[in-house]
Amino acid sequence: xIVDDALCDRIIEIEIENLRTRMAxxxxxxxxxxxxxxxxxxxxFAAADLPVRFFNSALGLGDxxxxxxxxxxEWYLARGVEPAFEVVPSRMxxxxxxxxxxxxxxxxxxxxxxxxxxxxxxxxxxxxxxELGPESIDRFxxxxxxxxxxxxxxxxxxxxxxxxxxxxxxxAEDEGRAVGCAILxxxxxxxxxxSAATVPAxxxxxxxxxLIHRRKHEAAKAGADLLVGGAYFGTTSMRNQQRCGxxxxxxxxxxxxxxxxxxxx
Numbered sequence: 574x575i576v577d578d579a580l581c582d583r584i585i586e587i588e589i590e591n592l593r594t595r596m597a598x599x600x601x602x603x604x605x606x607x608x609x610x611x612x613x614x615x616x617x618f619a620a621a622d623l624p625v626r627f628f629n630s631a632l633g634l635g636d637x638x639x640x641x642x643x644x645x646x647e648w649y650l651a652r653g654v655e656p657a658f659e660v661v662p663s664r665m666x667x668x669x670x671x672x673x674x675x676x677x678x679x680x681x682x683x684x685x686x687x688x689x690x691x692x693x694x695x696x697x698x699x700x701x702x703x704e705l706g707p708e709s710i711d712r713f714x715x716x717x718x719x720x721x722x723x724x725x726x727x728x729x730x731x732x733x734x735x736x737x738x739x740x741x742x743x744x745a746e747d748e749g750r751a752v753g754c755a756i757l758x759x760x761x762x763x764x765x766x767x768s769a770a771t772v773p774a775x776x777x778x779x780x781x782x783x784l785i786h787r788r789k790h791e792a793a794k795a796g797a798d799l800l801v802g803g804a805y806f807g808t809t810s811m812r813n814q815q816r817c818g819x820x821x822x823x824x825x826x827x828x829x830x831x832x833x834x835x836x837x838x
Contacts, residue, residue: 574690576822581663584686584801584822587763589616589632596620596628598733610648612641619654626827630657635664639672646676657829661686665826673828682827685811687802687819691764691793700752700783705742707735713742716754720770740767743787745780753780757788764792766802766814785817
């Protein structure tokens with residue numbers, strides 16, 4: 574896979590649209606302070622009541638959009654949110670770094686963007702993966718919330734996921750016991766490995782590898798020519814994706830004026 578500006582732009586585009594969908598769902602279920610705004614190539618996301626970096630980030634920033642940087646910062650200030658900027662190498666420049674630094678930002682984290690050309694291959698695995706329809710969203714959420722260590726009381730807030738027309742839901746089972754789950758988000762010919770989880774008792778058994786391979790297969794079958802993934806650099810999640818065929822496309826820098834206390838989502 575050849576990494577060029579066009580590939581990076583496709584990765585950024587589906588990441589923005591995936592987060593736009595998630596934020597719209599937050600707003601639908603009544604989370605206060607949720608807002609989305611576009612400033613040319615920059616899309617700014619804010620959620621004042623969700624102090625998580627993932628929901629309070631601006632994506633798409635580059636040298637060509639520097640003229641709107643202060644406008645974006647004013648928008649966040651009006652909402653009482655301290656933002657983070659995600660900057661990929663294809664859009665990074667010395668001037669951009671200087672301008673962010675002059676406004677008090679510094680790069681605090683790396684996040685890997687991964688990609689591959691999906692194919693129909695699904696290696697043999699003791700983990701069985703099946704797709705769940707929207708009517709089985711409660712089953713999916715039981716596993717998802719257990720994997721993320723959240724209580725069942727959060728289920729009502731997430732049931733709206735079933736209404737997202739681009740999302741498909743998959744469940745991994747080991748000898749009939751659910752051990753993991755994951756989402757595939759496909760928009761045209763670009764697909765994305767959406768949020769995933771493994772229950773504590775099922776970790777280390779290959780559930781996420783099986784889920785990645787199945788989603789890769791389904792993306793190819795549905796006509797996608799690009800599958801996008803992401804993970805914090807050097808993590809188990811990144812290694813799982815690489816073992817399944819995804820390649821490192823870039824490492825983006827996460828710029829912030831405050832410590833990145835959590836990126837959990």
